[in-house]
Amino acid sequence: MLKIGSHVSFSDKGLLTAANEAVSYGSSSFMIYTGAPQNTRRKPIEDLYINEGKEVMKQSGIDEIVVHAPYIVNLGSYKEDTFELAVRFLQEEIRRTDKIGVRNIVLHPGAYTDKDAEYGIARIAEGLNEVLEGTKDTNVNIALETMAGKGTEIGRSFEEIASIIDKVRDNDRLTVCMDTCHMHDAGYDLTNDLDGVLQRFDQIVGLNRVAVVHVNDSKNPLGAAKDRHAPIGAGWLGHETIKNIVHHEALVGRPFILETPWIGKDSKSQRPMYEAEIALLRGNAMERFGDSFFDHVERLHHFFGKEEIDARTYVLGTWDVLKSDAKAKKADPREPMDRLYDLVAEHKVLPDLSEEAINQRITGWFAGKSLLVEA
Structure with missing residues (x-):
């Protein structure tokens, strides 16, 4: 069965809230942040209703979910306080992820800000070495996300992802999260050359490292380096391209996670299209x-x-x-x-x-x- 779901809320009753929301969309996988993605405030692990959430998952046939690290983590920063905060907090998130029973935590690699890409790649690898060294007692992998290339972010090319991995000592615990919007915005032509893009990734990084795929359409044309997600079919990639991706033989078995925007006339009526997007992509509408x-x-x-x-x-x-x-x-x-x-x-x-x-x-x-x- 195609493992497909969406980003869901982790508020209120933690994993129980998330699992119930995912089931309401017809999900067979889902992704959570263990707290607000914009800050480091986190509830105690015992307040996350983990056992109750896992029971809902079991009853619904969901056996694999994903955690996403917060956006504030920047291992590419040259500022010591920002770098140290990123290392310490990512270690804490990995321990929380391990206690929830999740294998992969998705991470935006980082941004080099006032330095350059070479510095950013080396700094991120330095941080990952420290993070992995401090979490040897866990079973959690760090899934580096492919990025769109906006600003000074690293991970905008397969070569940058590979360079980070090559500089990390214990890189068996490094996986990759492909993001369809990001790859498109970074200039990879998923519509006209999907096989070629995946072959290139395999040659440079290795498809065996792909652990998660974020499934998003894009509001921008190929190579725009903007990173603005669109509902499936309402962007430059289109439904057919996304469907070809989630059913591609080279990506079989991975969890596909929707992060498409909520839509509606005003904030009170906005709703995600997750239920329809999941059913249409899975083929059980x-x-x-x-x-x-x-x-x-x-x-x-x-x-x-x-x-x-x-x-x-x-x-x-x-x-x-x-x-x-x-x-x-x-x-x-x-x-x-x-x-x-x-x-x-x-x-x-x-x-x-x-x-x-x-x-x-x-x-x-x-x-x-x-x-x-x-x-």
Whole structure:
């Protein structure tokens, strides 16, 4: 079974809260932060409802989850206090991850800020050596995440990831988290050369090190180095590319984790498309949503066909306008899914459905007419 899920909340009752949320999306894996990703405040391990959460996971057939280290950890910093905080706190997070029973903790490698890439790579390796040395009593691997290349972050190329690994002594505990948006934004053409990209990764780093895959579409064109995630199908990668990735034979068995943005007209009504994205990528949307879902998607195909709207042309054209025409963006800053929802609502195509339900069906429309044939 395809291991696929999303980032879920770890607040309130810790792992129990996270597991129940993941199950509500139809997940077979999920990812957590053990506290807020922006700070170092953490609850005691005994307050995380670990046994209760594991019981929900067992009942739902979820046997592998992932932890993500907080964003504030920067092993690439030349500032001693920032570097030491990163080392100490990452060691603590690894111990917490081990107690939860998770094998991989995903880490943004770090940024070199006022130095240079060579310095950043060496500094990150120095930090990882210290972190791994201090956590030998755990079974946790550190999964270095492929990055988009914004600012001075390291990990924007396979060569940088490999260079870090090569400089770490105990590198058997280093794995990799591929991020589809980041790789696309870093210039790797997953749409037209997926096999080639994976072969190149295998030659430089080794596909055997891939432990996790973050599954995100991108709001930016190939090589933009921006790192802005989009819902599946609503970005430059598109549903077909993402589907090819999660079903690629070279990545079989890895957990695929969605970090796609929540969408909606305002903050109170915003919802993730995780449930629909997971079902569509796994191929069990009929089981999850029933016949009516496909009837609604067919109505969208009919409506958008009459309007002469092609999904990929419309999505990419909208992003082009938003990126290149400041006046147009100021006049109408809505992103593709927002505009499509407004069209459906204005023309009362699916008048009895909620905003969330309509957006789920637009997500289904992104999957193309082959979805209707499969149904």
